Structure formats: C-alpha cells, structure tokens
Amino acid sequence: MGPGPSDVSPGVLSAMAAPTVGHLDPYFLRIMDETQKMLRQVFQTKNPLTLAVSGTGSAGMETCVANLIEPGDRMIIGVNGVFGGRMVDVAGRVGAEVHKIERPFGEVFSADEIRQALRQHRSKVVGLVHAETSTGALQPLEEISKVVHDAGAMLLVDCVTSLGGLPVKIDEWQIDAAYSGTQKCLSCPPGLAPVTFSDRAITAMESRKTKVSSWYLDMSMVRNYWSNSSRAYHHTAPINMNFGLHQALREVLEEGLEARFARHRDNHLALRAGLEALGLAYAVEESIRLPMLNAVLIPQGVDDKAVRGQLLNEFGIEIGGGLGPMAGKTWRIGLMGEACTKRNVITFLGALERCLIANGYRPQPGAGVAAANGVFA
Numbered sequence: 001m002g003p004g005p006s007d008v009s010p011g012v013l014s015a016m017a018a019p020t021v022g023h024l025d026p027y028f029l030r031i032m033d034e035t036q037k038m039l040r041q042v043f044q045t046k047n048p049l050t051l052a053v054s055g056t057g058s059a060g061m062e063t064c065v066a067n068l069i070e071p072g073d074r075m076i077i078g079v080n081g082v083f084g085g086r087m088v089d090v091a092g093r094v095g096a097e098v099h100k101i102e103r104p105f106g107e108v109f110s111a112d113e114i115r116q117a118l119r120q121h122r123s124k125v126v127g128l129v130h131a132e133t134s135t136g137a138l139q140p141l142e143e144i145s146k147v148v149h150d151a152g153a154m155l156l157v158d159c160v161t162s163l164g165g166l167p168v169k170i171d172e173w174q175i176d177a178a179y180s181g182t183q184k185c186l187s188c189p190p191g192l193a194p195v196t197f198s199d200r201a202i203t204a205m206e207s208r209k210t211k212v213s214s215w216y217l218d219m220s221m222v223r224n225y226w227s228n229s230s231r232a233y234h235h236t237a238p239i240n241m242n243f244g245l246h247q248a249l250r251e252v253l254e255e256g257l258e259a260r261f262a263r264h265r266d267n268h269l270a271l272r273a274g275l276e277a278l279g280l281a282y283a284v285e286e287s288i289r290l291p292m293l294n295a296v297l298i299p300q301g302v303d304d305k306a307v308r309g310q311l312l313n314e315f316g317i318e319i320g321g322g323l324g325p326m327a328g329k330t331w332r333i334g335l336m337g338e339a340c341t342k343r344n345v346i347t348f349l350g351a352l353e354r355c356l357i358a359n360g361y362r363p364q365p366g367a368g369v370a371a372a373n374g375v376f377a
C-alpha cells in the first residue's frame with residue numbers, strides 16, 4: 001500500500017514465468033501486437049504509435065521528452081511535486097530551454113496559469129504530471145489542452161500513476177504525448193513504460209533536424225520493431241516483462257475500465273472516511289485528491305518512521321513517507337491496482353490504529369474501521 005510498486009496478481013506473475021522466446025518469435029510478435037491494441041484501449045486512444053518502452057516509468061518520461069525536444073527548443077514544465085522536477089532535469093539534459101512554472105506541493109495548475117506562461121514564453125511543448133504521486137494531487141487537463149493547442153504547442157503528460165486507476169482520455173483530451181509505467185495502477189512489476197504519441201507529435205518527431213540524443217529510446221527506430229510491416233531488430237525486448245504487461249492489461253480490460261475506476265474511487269472513499277475518523281487530515285484539497293494515492297498529514301508528535309516501521313514489521317503493510325518538502329510531514333497510502341481492495345482498506349485502518357496507539361496517539365477505538373465499513377455498507 002505504498003506509492004508503488006503495487007501488488008502483482010498471481011496471473012501476471014505466472015505469465016512472467018513462461019518460457020522465454022526470441023524477440024522475433026512469431027508468438028512474441030503476436031504478444032506485442034495484442035499489447036499495443038490493449039494499451040490503446042487503456043489510454044483511450046486510436047494513436048497508431050502506442051507501445052511499451054523497455055524501462056520503468058522514468059524511461060517513458062525520457063522517451064517523450066527526448067523525442068519531442070531538440071536542443072534549443074522551448075518547453076514549459078509544471079512543477080508541483082517531485083516528478084515535475086524530474087521532467088525539468090530530463091528536459092535540460094536533452095537541451096531544452098526550460099521555463100519552469102511552480103505551485104506548492106499538493107496544489108495544481110489552472111488553465112490561466114498555463115495561458116500566462118505560454119504568453120511569456122512561446123513553447124514547443126508543455127509538460128504536466130496528471131497524478132503527482134509525491135503529493136497526491138490530480139491535475140485537470142481538458143481545459144489546459146485547449147490553451148496549449150491555441151498557443152500552437154503540444155501537451156505532454158505524465159500518466160504513470162493515473163493509468164489504470166483514473167480515466168486517461170488521450171484522444172478526447174487531445175494529449176500529444178503521454179507515458180506511464182507498469183508498476184502503479186497496472187499492477188505489473190516495474191520494467192516497462194507504455195507511451196503514446198498523437199499525429200501532431202509524430203509530425204514534430206519526423207521533422208527533427210537532429211538525431212534523438214538517446215539511441216536506446218529513439219522512437220524512429222523503436223517503432224520499427226513494434227510495427228507490423230518493418231520488424232527490424234533494435235534491442236532485445238525484455239521478453240518476460242512483456243509477457244507480464246500483456247497479462248496485466250488483459251486483467252485490466254477483463255475488469256473493465258469503468259469498473260476499475262469505480263473500485264479505486266469506492267475504496268478511496270472508505271479509506272478516507274476511516275482515516276478522518278482516526279483524526280487524520282488529507283494534505284490535498286478534496287476536489288483534486290487522487291484515489292490511488294492518499295496523502296495525509298502525520299499527527300503532531302507521532303514518529304513517522306516508527307509508525308511505518310511497525311506497520312511493515314508487525315502487519316506486513318508498506319506505506320510511503322513524504323517526498324521533498326513533504327518528508328516527515330505526510331504519509332502516502334497507496335490503493336493501486338491489485339492493492340486497491342476492501343480487505344486492504346479494513347486491515348490497514350485496524351493496523352494503523354494499533355500503531356498510532358503504540359506511538360502515544362489516542363484515536364477513538366475502532367472508529368477508523370467502523371467508518372470505512374459504513375461507506376462499504
């Protein structure tokens with residue numbers, strides 16, 4: 001129940017234990033085709049260029065930035081958490097002229113702020129994080145997308161934590177490039193980064209004057225391996241990792257996207273009722289709270305590390321501590337993919353009560369579990 005990696009289903013684990021085949025084996029090529037089809041469904045897009053990059057979510061970030069940006073290109077990046085900060089670092093390394101806009105951790109950007117930034121600093125790309133795992137805040141995108149396109153720029157979105165737990169509507173919201181990771185709400189071990197690019201993004205990539213700085217992540221070559229017609233060897237795909245993602249996506253679609261989003265929302269609401277009944281407050285305003293990442297303020301006088309240590313050692317439950325300026329101030333409780341269950345909500349609330357008591361904090365006995373049960377009822 002941390003901020004990832006999330007629990008992995010037995011089906012995914014056994015898919016990964018299947019015999020390793022060659023990267024051009026017809027069976028593997030079929031797995032790749034099916035994975036692309038399923039990724040398009042999960043991203044809610046028709047984008048032909050949708051595939052899984054070899055590497056974790058950060059490799060997806062680097063792929064999108066490095067392929068869209070040439071040295072000297074301007075990019076606006078919203079920093080309201082650790083991952084926006086990482087995008088600034090990545091963009092700077094590929095030679096972007098980065099204009100950073102900031103909000104305090106736990107807040108999000110308005111369309112007006114983006115419009116203002118684009119006026120001051122005409123840019124090729126605007127980069128935002130949809131679900132900031134470091135803070136628990138959800139960035140609305142629809143209106144911003146219009147603002148970005150009106151200014152002739154492209155919208156690049158980090159969907160690492162949102163994909164599979166919240167609607168990510170690439171086509172409807174007209175997102176030009178997006179990346180995710182396997183280890184959050186897709187509930188597959190870390191190791192692949194789903195990405196998708198719009199036609200506009202492809203046109204920009206095809207009109208580059210310089211080569212992509214990363215050989216490994218250069219989409220002009222990687223996409224040939226993933227495309228039915230040209231199948232050229234680029235690098236050896238992490239075969240079993242792809243087996244895992246293929247099975248994880250099957251499980252996501254078998255459940256159904258809407259049902260999966262509802263499960264994340266319902267368990268979040270029950271957890272929230274329980275946490276509040278224990279006297280804990282959320283670190284993020286209600287209207288922009290992520291269901292899969294619950295950031296709460298650590299009560300005054302309670303030892304962050306002692307509680308997290310006890311949860312892990314006595315109950316086998318991992319939660320995350322705060323990152324950046326939130327270190328020592330918040331706990332980040334994940335309800336991602338397979339880990340997003342009623343069982344986990346109820347067990348966690350009981351265990352947390354026990355650990356809070358052991359640390360000198362006195363919640364009303366049983367209040368957390370009772371409140372969550374009230375929501376489930």
Ligand SMILES: *Cc1c(COP(=O)(O)O)cnc(C)c1O
Nearest residue numbers: 056057058083131133160161181
């Ligand atoms: C986890 C995460 C990443 C980085 O993914 P890794 O798998 O750790 O490389 C990037 N952005 C967000 C929002 C994340 O939650």
